Amino acid sequence: MSSHTNNPPEADSDSINFYDPAVAAHPQPVFRRLRDRCPVRKPIPGVAVCLSRYEDVLFALRHPEIFSAVMPAGLIGNVRPLIPLNVDPPEQTKYRKFLDPLFSNKKMLAMEKGVREIASNIVDRFADDDGCEFNTAFAIPYPSTVFLQLMGLPADDLDHFLSLKNAIIRPDAEDPEEQAKIRNESGEKIYAYFNKYLDEIEKSPRDDLLSLFVTAEVGGERMNREEILDICYLFLLGGLDTVTSTLGCMVSYLAQHPDRRQALVDDPALIPSAIEEMLRWETPVIQVVRTVVQDYTIGGVELKKGDPVTLVLGSANTDDEQFPNADEVDFERMPNKHIAFGSGPHRCLGSHLSRLELRVALEEFHRRIPEYTIKPGETPVYSHAIREVTYLPLQFGKGQK
């Protein structure tokens, strides 16, 4: 077991770097090292303190008065904090009271037929082929199409939408200054894009989410344009990328574990609990960030007001202290209190949408393509931070075609 010190240990020779694509592909052993050696530590000098135990991560997520989600604007091309992510209770609560009902389990289930049609139509495009690159063929267009429909935006805007999102999340540059420039330019375009639609909708509201944003009362008054834009900005980033990444992680796992894939094909009723277990094991959103707003000691380490903290959700979800045989992927695991969608007041607003999209996708994909493997000679490529499988070459059928 680890020994605790008063200061977060700095990175050692065995430095743990989540930005390494090899780590992103197989992060679980790295999480174990992190938990076993120093559950509270600085993995990279000068960067955030890292919490890696389930218990500590859970505590931080549930206590925004110590670990605040309020972030300065500008890190991701935004000019103001994102709503409701970068706002803490009590102010955050008024936004969640408005938004939660729009994304409730019931509301999302009511969309199932339309979501299934979108999934099925996309599978149609490649079901008769020998294989596909799953990310481009399915994981990217599917949640984005669902999202545009939900928001009431034209389906033709898909490519524009994706390029705006990608420039923010994965700017095509090595230099941090160049990255910031790309993000800021894209951020301006995102505000402009939504501004244009909001202008139209204010004149003639429709029956969609954006119209509701314009007309609804939140905490007793209508939201101003900036508040609406700050929600839309978050939705664009959160609504598209996370489901794409999660689907890629899950299908990549299934392609590499034929017995598990077969179990889902044989018994689709197993899909919901398999999704929970793959959310736990793969945890596509590896980490979230918080800022310490009052001096606090956790895991024997003194944190100072102002310290940035990284909560490693992926590590929490593979902690043996919480999950017996944590390294074993058990599609019928019970109980399974994973925190892939976070915990506390900032619980992922889109968790019910995500669960619907994931279930429908795995049902439709496996109904049409029950057998597939990673294309022989090829290797899936994972991106860091949010684990998108940017290259996932699949071969359909039992093998040689």
Place this chain on the structure above:
Amino acid sequence: MPGGGGKIEHDRDACVGHGRCYVLAPDVFDEDERGHGVLKLASVPAELQDQARAAAENCPEDAISFQPDDAT
């Protein structure tokens, strides 16, 4: 184990709407407008003990406690 019922409690203040309870225990929990869990019954009959236990054990906020009658 003899199939007795039990007592279930739900801390509405701790609930943030993960929705595990009404999915895993649909006869014990309902969903409110925000997607938060709502207890359908205070006292759990024997045939719903498994559902009640699943709801309590799977709540990521530890907002649910279940006390089976046959617990010693």
